[in-house]
Amino acid sequence: MDGSVVALLLVAVVVAAVGGWAVATHNSFARQRRILTEAWGQIDVELRRRRDLVPPLAAMIAGDLPAAADLAGACERCAARAGAAAADPAEQARRENALTAALGRLLAAAETSPRLSGAEAFARLHGELTDVEDHIAAGRRFYNAHARHLNARLETFPAGLVARLSGIRPAIYFAAEDPAVRAAPAAAFEDRELRRGR
Template sequence: MKIIVIISCIGALMGLMAIMANNQIIARKNQVAQAFGSIEIYLKKRFDLIPNLVAMLNKYIAHEKEVLVKVTQLRSQVSTAMEPKEKIQASNELTKIMGGLDLNVENYPNLKADTQFLDLQNQLTDIEDHISAARRAYNAAVTVYNNKIQMFPINLMAQLRKDKAAVLLEIPEAEQKEININQLLNP
């Protein structure tokens, strides 16, 4: 009789541990999804702002149409991407093009003085900062999730559930270039 009680207690304890492990995995997976959702919200805000910026630039920059066409193409590419990695890759390309646009705008003093343009540019900068913060939050959530499913004893439940490690968002190589401090200090 004592053996049956002990075996029942051990079985109940193991079942409770399995339920807790399963719930922890689900919670971490949901955090990753929520963090990616935040990135998508800011990308949507940026996409909504880009047509206004392109329209404003069209008034001033008639001969730099290829940049504006590329921005529009990338915006479309990001919005039609199905996989998170594809979306982020197209978004990174768009960020690079938008950075180049700032440099080209320097050649147009009337545009730089336009308050509507300045407002759009400030909004875009703010959204870029939010996207960067959302990417950091996503990577933090992915790291916590990956740690959870790879550490004992929860990794046993993760293997049963066939959970796979999530992929961290990486900075494109073009944005990883070294900064030449001498160039910054000497105007």
């Protein structure tokens, strides 16, 4: 075998290795995007569950506390805005944060009513809301962890080059704006129930 054949074989092996690595890297990024899409789908289910709880909760509180009718209406409007299609998780987060803040104000108003805090229907809705908030927080952590991993890989070389050539863009985080918004809006009730020894 002469030197030119050996050189051609070496070039062919190198090209095949680089090509195989590029395909494997692309497929790895595609898997990561699929995980993000599935994680977002789970968050979306919980966000819809939370929005579905707003009308009965708002009606119950406004029915018992006529002074809270404006807060109940504002909460329902926030829920409607949050339910509209958003451009990306960051926009959805802004809308959901507004809903969380509105729910917090509404529940703070409801805290002034001894009848509501003792009502079984209100306790059930409150429990469902707390459960949903916990699922949203867990989903947010899962989604953001995978978004962070994808974004970190996009910044590495040469994998980031393959991603850019494949049109893969950085993931957008889904995060609460501030620590007050991150807390479940029902926390005031939970604290009060603990103080009362329930």
